[in-house]
Amino acid sequence: MTSADLKPLVEARPHPTAASASREASSKQRSSQQTWRYAVAGLSASLVGLGLARFSYTPLIPALIAANWFSASDVVYLGAANLAGYLAGALTARRAASRIGAVRALRAMMLLATLSFFASSSPVSFTWFFAWRFLSGLTGGIIMVLAASVILPHTSAARRGIVGGVIFAGVGLGVAASGTLVPLLLQQGLQQSWYGLGVLSALLTLASWWNWPAEANSDTAPSQTKxxxxxxxxxxxxxxxxxxxxxxxxxxxxxxxxxxxxxxxxxxxxxxxxxxxxxxxxxxxxxxxxxxxxxxxxxxxxxxxxxxxxxxxxxxxxxxxxxxxxxxxxxxxxxxxxxxxxxxxxxxxxxxxxxxxxxxxxxxxxxxxxxxxxxxxxxxxxxxxxxxxxxxxxxxxxxxxxxxxxxxxxxxxxxxx
Missing domain, CATH: 1.20.1250.20 (MFS general substrate transporter like domains)
Incomplete structure (x- = not known):
């Protein structure tokens, strides 16, 4: 075979630099897609545990009083239960992550927040309602600590701010829902409103379930170094x-x-x-x-x-x-x-x-x-x-x-x- 015969074969072979650049571009695209998948999972978590579990309660207060579920003074204490739960969640989040893993803890908290909506659909007693409002606050505190700390280590420094913004836009969506979605649900009835919030929370939990990043052992194992x-x-x-x-x-x-x-x-x-x-x-x-x-x-x-x-x-x-x-x-x-x-x-x-x-x-x-x-x-x-x-x-x-x-x-x- 002459050199003239070899020339087309050489020319047809991909240039190593071009192939490397193509692989790098493909890798970056996959990484970008993963980053936004993680961000959407974080947004879903903050919407459930922070946006809905906390802010949806505010427009429900007049309905709770009007339906004689609780007195005006009772609903104030029920609101305070959520704040107390949030503080407890912030204090216990790292311990929960070290025990069962941060991603498992996030999934568990989204499930617990969902359950709290269904549990609140009937005024069993003040103590019952107080306990579930506390637990809904607990989910918010744990999600606030863990969601971003699970996702941001997998995010490039140049995108850290905008990805964090997407994660916590869920809080804003919850505030907006409290002024728009909840009044619409209340037209169907107070109990139906709690059911509606529970269904929405369940759908968001399901949508985020497989979109969290994989955890390395070092992410969850507590260090002995202070x-x-x-x-x-x-x-x-x-x-x-x-x-x-x-x-x-x-x-x-x-x-x-x-x-x-x-x-x-x-x-x-x-x-x-x-x-x-x-x-x-x-x-x-x-x-x-x-x-x-x-x-x-x-x-x-x-x-x-x-x-x-x-x-x-x-x-x-x-x-x-x-x-x-x-x-x-x-x-x-x-x-x-x-x-x-x-x-x-x-x-x-x-x-x-x-x-x-x-x-x-x-x-x-x-x-x-x-x-x-x-x-x-x-x-x-x-x-x-x-x-x-x-x-x-x-x-x-x-x-x-x-x-x-x-x-x-x-x-x-x-x-x-």
Whole structure:
């Protein structure tokens, strides 16, 4: 065979570099598809355990009272049971992950949240209902700690913010559902509403079941090494807790502020809650993208500044435009602050998935403690001031200004060191 005969065969053989590039592109595509599958599983978990299990209860309160299931004072304690359960979940999440694995724990919590909806469909007793509201809060706390910490180690650093945003958009979808889906379900009846939420939760649990990433043994086995938390990480936990305080005035009082404080009625107040929910859907996607582009430290600083202005806005103006802007922005930051804090933790603790999970668990606990204290404290202040909502917005704004001050102080200390 002559060299002329060999030439076509040589030319037909794929170039090694081209073949390698093709394999790399195919690998990247598969990795990208897996990442979004994981993100959708995380979104489903946050929607079930955080969005539906917590926020769907708010529009059900008037129906629970009207149907004589519980008194007005009882429903307040039932709401508090969910907050207490959330705190317990944040405290026990890592232990649950080390016992049965993080993915198994997430699946179990989604099943438990689903069961809680069906169990709440009948007023067996106050104790029964209290226990299930506590367990629904427990599922939210465990999901909040574990969902992102399972997924983000499988995500490239360049996409960490937007993937975290997708995961916690489930919280926003739950807020939006509380203002739209739940009222529609209530037209069918109170018991049917609980059934409807249970069916939706079951479908989301099923959809996410096989889409979680596989766990390495090191992801679930507790390390014998004790990690020291850096001063910057401890400061971040305090900032995250102060941010929780800033969210409470809108989260708890905005509907009542518009309905009774401004005398515009419950329908107007509910419209602002829907706007709050719309902001909560978009918020984590925007903040996550911002964190990817600008870095999570600067993005978090900007978020505190914008949030402070939005919380304080009702103290300056109660015009419809001001309240619309304030509701949408604070709604956006309710879940939107989460991917920023998570991304910042990954920046501060770059090489240890276990330490990242531990730091995030402590931050979530801080958030839950500050939020519960603010919810009860602001309710007491509201009663003591004769229903002065402006004081609550001012205190919320002051809390996030303090969070920004802590961040700036730590940045200044690092420069001097």
């Amino acid at each position: 990690h020291q938390t850096s001063p910057i990480a401890r400061a971040l936990m305090i900032q995250y807790g102060l941010n929780a305080v800033a969210l409470v005035p809108h989260m708890v009082f905005i509907v009542d502020f518009v309905a009774r404080g401004l005398g515009q009625g419950i329908a107007a107040g509910s419209r602002y809650w829907v706007l709050y929910g719309l902001g909560a859907i978009v918020g984590p996607l925007v903040t996550g993208h911002l964190g990817d582009r600008a870095g999570f430290g600067p993005a978090l600083r900007a978020a505190f500044l914008i949030e402070a202005a939005a919380v304080l806005l009702p103290t300056v103006s109660t015009a419809p435009l001001s309240l619309i802007v304030s509701s949408i922005v604070i709604g956006g930051f309710t879940p939107g602050i989460v991917p920023l804090v998570l991304g910042r933790i990954h920046e501060l603790v770059p090489h240890s998935a276990e330490q990242q999970r531990a730091t995030w668990s402590h931050a979530t606990t801080s958030f839950a403690l500050f939020q519960a204290a603010a919810a009860y404290g602001f309710s007491w202040i509201y009663a003591q001031t004769g229903g002065d909502y402006q004081v609550l917005f001012a205190l919320g704004g002051g809390a996030v200004v303090l969070a920004l001050a802590v961040d700036l102080a730590m940045a200044l200390a690092r420069r001097k060191a």
